Amino acid sequence: SYVLTQPPSVSVAPGQTATITCGGNNIGSKSVHWYQHKPGQAPILVIRYDTDRPSGIPDRFSGSNSGKVATLTVSRLEPGDEADFYCQVWDSNTHLWVFGGGTKLTVL
Amino acid sequence: EVQLVESGGGLVKPGGSLRLSCATSGFNFATHSMNWVRQAPGKGLEWVSSSSWNTDDKYYADSVRGRFTISRDNANNSLYLQMNSLRGDDTALYFCARSDSGGSHRAFDVWGQGTMVTVSS
Numbered sequence: 081s082y083v084l085t086q087p088p089s090v091s092v093a094p095g096q097t098a099t100i101t102c103g104g105n106n107i108g109s110k111s112v113h114w115y116q117h118k119p120g121q122a123p124i125l126v127i128r129y130d131t132d133r134p135s136g137i138p139d140r141f142s143g144s145n146s147g148k149v150a151t152l153t154v155s156r157l158e159p160g161d162e163a164d165f166y167c168q169v170w171d172s173n174t175h176l177w178v179f180g181g182g183t184k185l186t187v188l
Numbered sequence: 189e190v191q192l193v194e195s196g197g198g199l200v201k202p203g204g205s206l207r208l209s210c211a212t213s214g215f216n217f218a219t220h221s222m223n224w225v226r227q228a229p230g231k232g233l234e235w236v237s238s239s240s241w242n243t244d245d246k247y248y249a250d251s252v253r254g255r256f257t258i259s260r261d262n263a264n265n266s267l268y269l270q271m272n273s274l275r276g277d278d279t280a281l282y283f284c285a286r287s288d289s290g291g292s293h294r295a296f297d298v299w300g301q302g303t304m305v306t307v308s309s
Contacts, residue, residue, distance in 0.1 A: 081250075113295040115233070122283065122302070123225075123233065128295035166233050170293035175247050177223075177235035177293075 082171040084180035091186040094157050100183045102150040102167030110169045112150040114143060117182075118163045126165075127152060154185070162187050190214040190298050192284045197303030204274050208303060210267040210284030215298075218262040221245075221287035223296055224269050226280035226305075236282070237269065240291070251277075274307045281305075 085103040092098040102112060114127040125134050127143035130150065140155045154161055167180040196208040210222070224236040237258040238247045246258055257270040267284055281304050285296035 111293075111295075115296070117233070122299040123285075123296075124299070125295055125297045128288070128297070134297060164232070168233075168235075168296075172293070176249065177238065177247075179225075179233045179235060182232035 081174060081176070082169070082178050084167055084169065084178055086165075086167060086180040086183045088181070089184045089186065091188055092157055093188045094159060096157055098154045098157055098161075098185055100152045100154075100165050100167075100185065102152070102180050103148055104150075104169065105148065107148060107150050107169065108146045110145075110171075112143065112145050113168045114141075114152045115166045115168065116163045117166065123166070157187050159187050161185060190286070192286065192298060192300035194282060194284050194300045194303035197282065197305045199306045199308065200274055201309050202275060202307055204307070205270070205272045206274065206305060208269040208271065208282055208284075208305070210269075210300060212265045212267070212284075212286070215286070217260075217265040220289065221291060221294060222258075222260060222267045223285045223287060224258065224267075225283045225285055225296070225299075226278075227283070227302075228277070228280040231280075234280070238287070239267070271305070274305075276307050279305060279307050 111129045115123040117123040130145040164182045193211045223238045239258045255273045259268045281302040283302045284300040286298040287294040288297040
């Protein structure tokens with residue numbers, strides 16, 4: 081089955097830039113979606129189809145995808161950005177959705 | 189305003205059954221694929237099942253295939269998940285999520301708050 085690998089945690093100071101990676105075999109050929117999830121709240125789609133930012137998502141959130149790694153970048157970090165972030169792809173071989181294990185973003 | 193509200197969770201014994209519901213409003217339900225995603229305590233998100241807008245395409249995670257059934261009522265804007273032969277590792281918060289169109293592999297652009305399912309004797 082297809083596996084997405086994320087770092088368990090990333091810690092960055094306020095005002096700086098956080099980079100969260102999502103690794104997978106030839107992930108560059110797939111569309112990657114990113115979700116932000118805070119405890120007790122519904123997950124929020126922050127990046128879809130690799131780079132597209134849904135309406136209402138600040139332009140501090142951006143995404144890229146190439147080769148074996150997709151990346152979510154959050155710039156000008158704010159304390160409110162603290163959350164778990166998950167990448168997701170559709171595996172067309174198995175017809176299954178796959179989530180990465182999640183990355184806990186801490187704003188120091 | 190687009191809203192998804194899950195219900196039907198609770199405490200059930202191993203081997204038992206539950207039916208989850210997701211009531212939706214604020215959008216044309218019949219034109220969107222819909223999904224169930226769960227999160228076990230202390231764990232990450234796990235996709236459970238998806239249904240295309242017309243139910244022609246239904247997909248299940250390996251962990252639930254043969255035990256869970258996804259269905260929808262487009263006339264009543266509702267999504268369902270029938271869960272049978274429940275096991276302890278099915279204990280989780282179950283989220284309903286909308287796909288951003290009617291296709292079978294679109295991003296999940298709106299989520300509910302979830303309903304908790306606990307499987308324990």
